[in-house]
Amino acid sequence: MFLFVIKYLGFLKFIPGLGVVFDAWLKIWEVINGRKTLDYIDNIEAEVEKWTGITTSIHKYGGLQFNLGRRELGHIHSNGLLDMLLSRKIKQQLMEEDGRVQHHHSFKNSGWISFYIKDEADMDFAISLLRMAYEHHKK
């Protein structure tokens, strides 16, 4: 459903506030289905915000965005999908090491990756991925 909306209704993202509403629907969907995704996202937010220079904001298409200064480290949609920008080299390496790391759902030929957070282990891995991006961009 998420990928369908992104692919076919993505043009609606230019309407101000619609991304936030779409993300609110994702939140409601996760809670109705009894998933703990929102708790995992809260825990990731609490952890990553401790790092020097990190700020959070609403992603332009909805979701939680992590910033280092003016640069975006990545964002998490409320269905637990973490999107992050790394170098192509790191992306390749990560995808070879761990099958859970995928091409970005929209930009396959780029340094962007996508990773679904479904349980606590995924949550810890997401934090380590964000840490990797943090160290990478801090240089």
Add this chain to the structure above:
Amino acid sequence: MKKVLTPLFNGYLVSNLVGLLIIGLTKYLTAKTYDFLGGTYTLAEFLIVPFLMGIIAVWFWRHEPLPGSRLVSRAWYNSFIAIALSFGFLREGVICLVILSPLLWSFMLAGCYAGRYMFKRDNQTLNVSVVALLAIFFFVDVMSEHHYENMVADEMVVNAPVSTVWKNVVAYKRNTSPDKYWLFKIGMPSPVESTAEGYYLGAKRKCIFSNGYVFDEKITTYEENKNLIFDITNQPRDPEIMGHIDILRGQFLLKDNGNGTTTVTGNSWYRLYVFPAWYYGIWAKSITRNVHIRVMEHIKEISEAR
């Protein structure tokens, strides 16, 4: 008193009071000033107001940790309070509010999240800008004329000759079969009977609903065994959904299939008084479709009875 007026309570109370005040004032002022706006609920009232209510509620809750799951449940409670107040003060019907609730909840939650990040940043320029943008969008939308009409068509094959079906299409005896559509089951009136003063052009017709509602109709096209069109001349005004939709016209088209069966096509034209149409249109279509199905299944049953 301090124990009652906690930030949690104030968040619910003030956001709902502001929401109620905006809707009430908008209804009052527009009805007084602009006739064409009277009775219409706009996109801004259903989307901007709950969004703003979410922001206001979170302003009161900004000093406590607000994990996502808590915000989702609080947005739900706040939506429930808003629905109860709308029932009490705005005289809205229960089914109408059931239909509204998913929209209210999602926009309230979006407002809560937007508020959470706004107050976390504590940037007054940003906060004022967001509220000003919402206000501009609200006024522009409320002051604009809204008009939405649509038509729904459904088809059914009846295992009876066209002359038998025609007789039952113009008027049919009371339908006592149980409702199948979930909105009818929870109390929305469903069509049960149709009467006509005669089988001719200009005859008055009545469509009677399960709760006693009567739609007055007049036959405007009468082509025996082929085409029946009737305009709705008077329909009940009610706080339930029927106050927010006008059924304008109905039509039954009959086609003799040449094998003793008849294809019946039911068409209905309606006008909506609630917006956004992309949301309420889905409901209006579903309700109209189920009115068609109930009527056409009944026509099929009595036409096929030997």
